[in-house]
Amino acid sequence: MQPLAHARRTAAWLLAAPSRVLVAAISALVLVLAGAVLFAWSGVYNVAASTGHFRVVDHFLRFGMENSVRARAPSTSLPPGIDESLVRLGAGHFHAGCAYCHGSPGTPISPVAASMLPPPPILTERVGRWSDGELFWIVKHGLKYAGMPGFPSLHRDDEIWAVIAFLRRLPSLDRPGYRALALGEVEPEPQRGMDVATGQSEPDAIGACARCHGARQGPPSRLVPILHGQPAAMLENALRAYAKGERDSGVMQTAAIGLPDSTVRHLAAYYASLPRPPASIETSDQAAAARGEAIARDGVPSHGVPSCLGCHGQSAAPGYPHLAGQPARYLEGQLAVWRKGLNDRSATGRIMAPIARRLSEAQSRDLAAYFASLAAPREAPR
Amino acid sequence: MTVRGRRLAAILILAALPGWAPQSALSPAGDEAERIALLSWILFVGATAILLIVIAALALAIRGAEPVRRVIGSEGAIRWGGIVFPSVVLTLLLGYGLWLMRETIAAQTTPALRIAVTGEQWWWRVHYQRDGAAPVREANEIRIPVGREIDFALRSNDVIHSFWVPSLGGKLDMIPGRTNTLRLKAERPGIYRGQCAEYCGGPHALMALEIVAVPEAEFQAWLAAADARNEPAEPKVAAGEKLFLSTGCGACHAVRGTQAAGMVGPDLSRVGGRRFLAAATLRNTAENLAGFMTDPQVAKPGALMPPFAIFTSEEMDALTAYLGSLR
Numbered sequence: 001m002q003p004l005a006h007a008r009r010t011a012a013w014l015l016a017a018p019s020r021v022l023v024a025a026i027s028a029l030v031l032v033l034a035g036a037v038l039f040a041w042s043g044v045y046n047v048a049a050s051t052g053h054f055r056v057v058d059h060f061l062r063f064g065m066e067n068s069v070r071a072r073a074p075s076t077s078l079p080p081g082i083d084e085s086l087v088r089l090g091a092g093h094f095h096a097g098c099a100y101c102h103g104s105p106g107t108p109i110s111p112v113a114a115s116m117l118p119p120p121p122i123l124t125e126r127v128g129r130w131s132d133g134e135l136f137w138i139v140k141h142g143l144k145y146a147g148m149p150g151f152p153s154l155h156r157d158d159e160i161w162a163v164i165a166f167l168r169r170l171p172s173l174d175r176p177g178y179r180a181l182a183l184g185e186v187e188p189e190p191q192r193g194m195d196v197a198t199g200q201s202e203p204d205a206i207g208a209c210a211r212c213h214g215a216r217q218g219p220p221s222r223l224v225p226i227l228h229g230q231p232a233a234m235l236e237n238a239l240r241a242y243a244k245g246e247r248d249s250g251v252m253q254t255a256a257i258g259l260p261d262s263t264v265r266h267l268a269a270y271y272a273s274l275p276r277p278p279a280s281i282e283t284s285d286q287a288a289a290a291r292g293e294a295i296a297r298d299g300v301p302s303h304g305v306p307s308c309l310g311c312h313g314q315s316a317a318p319g320y321p322h323l324a325g326q327p328a329r330y331l332e333g334q335l336a337v338w339r340k341g342l343n344d345r346s347a348t349g350r351i352m353a354p355i356a357r358r359l360s361e362a363q364s365r366d367l368a369a370y371f372a373s374l375a376a377p378r379e380a381p382r
Numbered sequence: 383m384t385v386r387g388r389r390l391a392a393i394l395i396l397a398a399l400p401g402w403a404p405q406s407a408l409s410p411a412g413d414e415a416e417r418i419a420l421l422s423w424i425l426f427v428g429a430t431a432i433l434l435i436v437i438a439a440l441a442l443a444i445r446g447a448e449p450v451r452r453v454i455g456s457e458g459a460i461r462w463g464g465i466v467f468p469s470v471v472l473t474l475l476l477g478y479g480l481w482l483m484r485e486t487i488a489a490q491t492t493p494a495l496r497i498a499v500t501g502e503q504w505w506w507r508v509h510y511q512r513d514g515a516a517p518v519r520e521a522n523e524i525r526i527p528v529g530r531e532i533d534f535a536l537r538s539n540d541v542i543h544s545f546w547v548p549s550l551g552g553k554l555d556m557i558p559g560r561t562n563t564l565r566l567k568a569e570r571p572g573i574y575r576g577q578c579a580e581y582c583g584g585p586h587a588l589m590a591l592e593i594v595a596v597p598e599a600e601f602q603a604w605l606a607a608a609d610a611r612n613e614p615a616e617p618k619v620a621a622g623e624k625l626f627l628s629t630g631c632g633a634c635h636a637v638r639g640t641q642a643a644g645m646v647g648p649d650l651s652r653v654g655g656r657r658f659l660a661a662a663t664l665r666n667t668a669e670n671l672a673g674f675m676t677d678p679q680v681a682k683p684g685a686l687m688p689p690f691a692i693f694t695s696e697e698m699d700a701l702t703a704y705l706g707s708l709r
Binding site for chain 1: 627631632634688689691
């Protein structure tokens with residue numbers, strides 16, 4: 001009992017004065033820190049991804065991650081019902097940004113990605129465990145130390161929701177179903193003389209613009225602009241602005257970054273030369289389109305809004321996009337992005353930004369309805 | 383001398399040279415401004431005299447001989463000097479002021495020329511009313527004939543502004559939803575600078591204007607030439623016009639005789655003939671024009687025009703040549 005009595009006496013002596021307690025606490029802390037530094041310095045800890053974690057560490061990390069996500073995730077969820085445009089846009093980005101690590105229906109996770117620690121989960125089995133808001137938070141912000149990146153643009157929640165809409169569809173997809181959504185009209189198998197835009201020389205056509213924007217046909221999603229017949233100069237500017245991060249879009253930044261200058265020029269010339277696809281002209285809301293027409297023609301001078309057709313009509317300069325026949329949902333979404341104060345860093349973006357901010361949400365909706373109701377000229381401009 | 387000292391000296395010298403300054407209530411060039419200047423001088427001189435009397439009385443009350451101090455300290459001195467004197471002086475001044483300003487307040491006769499000036503953030507929309515024809519739209523520089531009474535119909539499209547050309551008259555507020563009428567006359571030809579005199583946000587200090595008073599015949603010729611359209615002769619000017627129309631300038635700015643019919647920004651039909659740009663902020667040179675179009679925020683922080691940094695230098699040359707040709 002000698003050591004126990006000794007310890008008891010020491011404890012009584014330490015606790016007798018607050019200053020002694022403080023000194024003891026600080027000494028203990030310094031010892032722990034020194035031990036930690038010694039541990040890290042010695043190289044005893046094995047950082048190899050190949051060895052994995054102890055099971056208890058793995059459980060602890062997962063426990064912490066799940067609670068952190070639940071505590072931070074928004075309570076919002078996807079609107080009820082199936083929104084095919086949202087799913088298609090999400091599928092397009094999933095194929096370019098997510099499929100390499102997470103695999104896709106019919107294509108297993110690459111062994112390189114599967115050797116990460118933690119290995120990226122097969123989403124088909126996992127997405128059901130999370131709520132919409134939790135998935136949204138994970139896709140937007142990523143997970144520290146897990147290799148899961150955040151979304152390239154933190155300002156485009158609308159694009160992230162498209163990915164979530166697709167993730168909800170994912171468990172029910174087989175290989176043909178997935179490829180129909182993610183690749184659209186692009187069929188990468190045959191090796192014919194392929195051009196850059198359709199990207200058909202690459203195994204899975206990751207960078208193929210036509211997956212989302214179409215080539216022979218129009219874009220399958222109403223959230224994606226029709227590029228056919230747009231001025232080449234505008235298309236080049238847009239691609240460069242996305243690549244430089246002057247225009248906010250996680251989807252397009254991923255697609256446009258690193259494209260060589262010659263590719264940008266070829267692509268722009270290719271889409272500029274395409275005839276407009278036989279688009280379904282949107283004529284859903286005549287009244288809104290009529291209100292939009294008044295704004296597009298005369299502007300709203302009392303609010304400093306000029307006529308839209310001054311820059312977006314068919315006779316405008318080639319640096320500006322033609323809006324006739326674009327999908328209403330795409331136009332409305334872009335105007336919402338402008339109104340949020342984004343997209344205002346490229347040369348043409350700086351022109352549009354102050355004007356778009358003067359439009360109300362209702363005016364934007366009317367304008368989108370008007371331009372969507374217009375038939376674009378069928379022949380490709382020279 | 384430091385820069386600030388030199389600036390201060392320059393301001394003092396300018397203030398002391400009323401006859402030279404283009405924007406000074408002390409260098410009147412019209413009836414209304416003359417009346418205001420006269421009243422101002424009476425006030426300055428009278429106030430100075432009264433101040434001297436008060437100082438003298440104070441000095442005598444402290445240091446004066448015993449009998450003088452007794453008089454100053456008496457109730458009579460307070461009754462006469464403190465009650466009767468100010469009442470009489472102020473009543474006389476008020477009466478005189480009202481009599482002097484009678485013409486400004488009650489202008490019943492209708493003058494031949496009426497110019498509507500509308501305050502905008504941060505420039506002046508100018509319409510010359512014409513009988514039987516559409517009004518002539520101008521901006522920021524107002525031409526008037528010498529020696530004629532002109533009614534300025536003052537309005538505002540956004541916030542309260544105030545129209546003040548000190549050499550020609552007093553200031554009058556421009557109030558949204560109201561039309562205030564100010565009658566002015568320039569007695570001699572010249573350039574009279576004006577300034578928005580009511581804080582109207584951001585670049586309020588850079589919202590100025592010029593009234594250019596010219597002989598009647600010259601004015602009539604200038605007004606009559608408004609509808610004349612001169613087709614661009616030079617290829618560079620023609621290229622500039624094409625750019626102006628295709629890059630959206632015409633959606634905000636109007637140029638008579640072209641498709642450009644925008645009502646958002648200043649009318650540019652005769653911008654080449656104006657002395658200044660951006661509401662009397664920048665000298666009208668090709669360089670300043672190019673700089674302002676590329677980034678208006680440099681010269682006029684807060685201006686509502688978007689920056690057009692999309693032109694090559696050749697394109698900018700053509701554009702400035704075109705705008706300079708609009709006279």
